[in-house]
Amino acid sequence: MSFLKKMENQILIADGAMGTLLYSYGTDCCFEELNLSEPEQILNIHKAYINAGADLIQTNTYAANYLKLQRYGLEDSVKEINSAAVKVARNAAQDKAYVLGTIGGNRGIKPHSISIEEIKRSFREQLYCLLLAGVDGLLLETYYDLKELETVLSIARRETALPIIAQVSLQETGILQDRTPINEAFERLELAGADIIGLNCRLGPHHMLLTLEQVALPKHAYLSAYPNASLPAYVDGKFHYEGDAEYFRKSAQPFREQGVRLLGGCCGTTPEHVRAFAEELKDKAPVTNKIVKLKEKKIIVETAIVKREEPPLDHVVKQRRSVIVELDPPRKLNTGKFFEGAKALQDAGIDAITLADNSLATPRIANEALGHLVKQKLGLRPLIHITCRDRNIIGLQSHLMGLYTLGLHDVLAVTGDPARVGDFPGASSVYDMSSFELIQMIKQLNEGLSISGKELGQKTAFSVGGAFNPHVRSLDKAVKRLEKKIACGADYFISQPVFSEEKLIEIHDATEHIEAPIYIGIMPLISSKNAEYLHNEVPGIKISESIRERMARFKDLPADASREGLEISKSLIDAALELFNGIYLITPFLRYELTVELSYYARRHHNALTGRNDHVQTNIL
Template sequence: MKRMGILEYLKNHLVVGDGAMATYLYQQGAPVGTCYELYNLTHPKMIADVHQAYEQAGSKLITTNTYGANRERLERYGYGHKVTRINREAIKIARESIQSDTYIAGSIGSIVAGRVTQYDSDEYHDLYEEQATALLHAGVDIILLETFMDLQELLIAINAIRPLTDTPIVAQLSLLEVSRTRDGHSLTDAFAQLQKHGVTGVGLNCRMGPLEIIRALEKTIVPQDLLISAFPNAGRLGESDGELRYKSAPSYFGETAHLLINQGVSIIGGCCGTTPEHIREIAQIAQNQNPVTRINPPVVPEACEVLSQPPKRTESTVLEKVAQERTIICEFDPPKDLDVQSFLLGSQELYKSGVDAITLADNSLASARMSNLALGALLKSQLGIEPLIHVSCRDRNLLGQQSHLMGLHALGIDQILVITGDPTRIGDLPGASSVYDVTSFELISMIKQMNQGLAFTGRSLKQQAQFIVGSAFNPHVRQIESAVTRLEKKIQAGADYAMTQPIYDKQTLIKVYEATRHLDIPIFVGIMPITGYRNALFLHNEVPGIKIADDVIRRFESITDPAVARQVGVEIAKDLLDTAMTYFPGIYLITPFSYWPMTVELTRYIREKDARAAQDSA
């Protein structure tokens, strides 16, 4: 007798799915950090035993061990060439280990998988198509798309898979905030878009326990004719007796199963932390119930949240200034000690000389310095100086990064420069950890999301931030075209302007101008005066890409008085500025070793030269 198709079966039956694979394997002794998808080839019996345990507990739908069996994930372990084999073996194991009337769901997980990343949509399309093709060829009853935090990525997967097959596709989102995706879509909007792209069912899995998923569904309009699935976690992950554990007991899943069923859920399983015991509790409830026709909450137009705005700036931003006139940003590093007064004195003199904004590095060269946020607040509140704060990807995880940016917003500091940051191993605390949760591209994009009033998680911030976001540009590479391509990607992510590494020869200044003149953002060209012979030798021999002309080095060689050497460095920098000012309206002066009188003199030189040019043209 031919088995009934799963869609036909679902018309009159609830379907109990299975539970976790990875966390259950870990409980069975599999080491953490392992590529569990590879177990399809190396430990097939172990995977078969998991499938059988879930089926014996009452699962009618077994999910293949292929959540991360895409080329991008497998290549991290050196097995990218085995995508097809791993996926096909997963189907074989599932089919041979369960009864013939139990259905098989081909699992395809998010490639982003909780990371914050910029990705190539075409590349991801190909990755999803490759994995789905292998699963479909081996034969599955449904495709189960799991743990997608961003609607955008989920739509890429669906658009790759739907043209390949008529097999049912159930698309599951994973939420950080109840009823809203990480990329800012309400669950109602997300489900509507998923229906338009041809899915058979929608659902939620991972991160949330049963009650949070119920809360999310209670607030959501689910389009008619779509199946609804729910695969909650076993509660929140927490520490107990020195171990990380999921809290929810199996009995709790039985107590909440009927609440999910009353929301119209017809496919119920479990995600992280769940075991065959959790599934057994669900199955005992489901076996005595029929599917419930979902009743959506009243259709209330989604309120347009009025986002309050911070007070308007009284000073023009460097972005506004540079569009009208010569603009000077001066870098003055925070101190390595607790002496604030010396820093404030230097900042005041720089500002009096004509600097438009003082930019403060974020522990430059991975050496511990005073918080640039605190100093920026002092510059703004005590001296009326506009700070421009560097924000490094190195020192803060995503939690700290968003908190830091929210603090900058509260202080009215909205001009920032996003940088990757030198690794801690080169600094004065080499035992410190480098975080790098995100790249500079990703952080720029996330900050621009805050400008739309959305946190990194997609929740409302109740105000729109007003960050002007700069990016670093390093022209000291073999092929400047590659550096420009990298900058173009930062512009696509939302960069408003760029600041270059210091340049020490006129030819490079002109080369940078020619290579970037097509860009629609201002470039602030970096000039940092040389302080002496050793400084020149260091720059020439130890800093990648920087070359100091032989005659410049010889010019410093015989100078023994440091003050005289610094004055020579200023004169050489003035000569470079003559060229830089011809091509760039934005100048980025970098103060070496806190010798602020050097940059004061260079700032005055720029202002006086521009004033003379204005008089001559009048």
């Protein structure tokens, strides 16, 4: 008799965690490879769960697919590992338990990190290995992305008539990270062919039960639940789960009351947790009716204190010519010169001061702190750069929430120079996200949702800039990146500094179809050495040979070299403002007097083009 037939009149008990036990034994490697190198260890864990009362055990194959095994250089061992896992599980099960072939989700908090096509290829390979080895059913577990689960479930349903269990993982009670309500998700999974639908991982019994209270009994499928033992603690360099078996015993009957017919454990659970479930639910019949508790609707309430006070930068530059200036936060704690520069730039009429986020991986005063003070003391708009390098997903969201709370609504999402180029080459580069994903994350905050799908209680109002590097072999590919960033939600772009009029024309022609405005980067050169360093050593910057030759003429004349750098920048401003509305001036080494003069110059050019007669100061050098 199949286990699906048994579930018509009986609650079945599944096993618990495999990785947790292996980890507690001191194993810290690819757990799936142990099917080959340490089969006896896996066999003993299976037997322990069966002896504890498990009716179903799952193969040790959660991550035994091409995409995950390649992290260990084992991508060519998919067949061997999966076949061995089924053999070990079969040896343990004999006629005492059913064997489920387990396939875990690949997409987590970043659903676009792996393409659906890659997932399909990897899934099919593992699926065929498990089916050929002879399993009694399939367990698709720990899927945060509903699209991924629906995709692989449909593939599995076409290939086999065996029972299929499809389980999602939640960040928030009752709702998936893409905001799909749990009832809708279960209906879609049942429609796609799942015989058992349920929840596993992330949540312990408390929050999993709160979710199941909102779930109606399926029309044709059965419900399952595999809760975590507890939230993990991190002690002495190791993860530790503290949930005890007695707590699971007390939650067994409530799971039954919510209609669960397959009950097992996930992270942190042991044979003792499974034993508690088995003993408590022995000979208990499943429920066939339940009262569903409707989830209360939350209302997002806007608070006045952090609402945007001025139009977003992308609106400004669409309506008129605009100048923004980058003034790097200081490397030392003295901020006097920085604020002198900020005030002088404000007097020059710039639209915003942009603050890099530890450029070239060199620690500086936090840009959000200076941005807040610039806005508070001067009333000047700050544009805060945010790199993916220094913060994980938790830190990025917290940082963004803090920026919005401070009233800093203009941000530039950038990847960030790798740590090895900076003052601390041994430091870690985080890169939890790419700049594309960061832009998406910020736009999701604008919808009042965190990246995990949780409601924030308020919508943010960020205007998001994207970086544009035109100094690549194929400008067409750079433009494709712009288009991709626009699809992710970018409102406007800021380019790396451009040092030739020919390049400006090339950029204009290549981006003419793009509606998002572009601020063209212009950086005044201060010496021949400066020009050579930027051209040869700084990523993303290229300076034409003719410009470098012009600067080389004043190799031993610092003042003349500075003036020549300004003349080059002015001619570039002239050319840029004929083609683009936005100018992005980059201040070298806090030499703000250079970008102040260029700001005045850009305003004079703007007045000449528009026929305005605003008073503009002449050369201040």
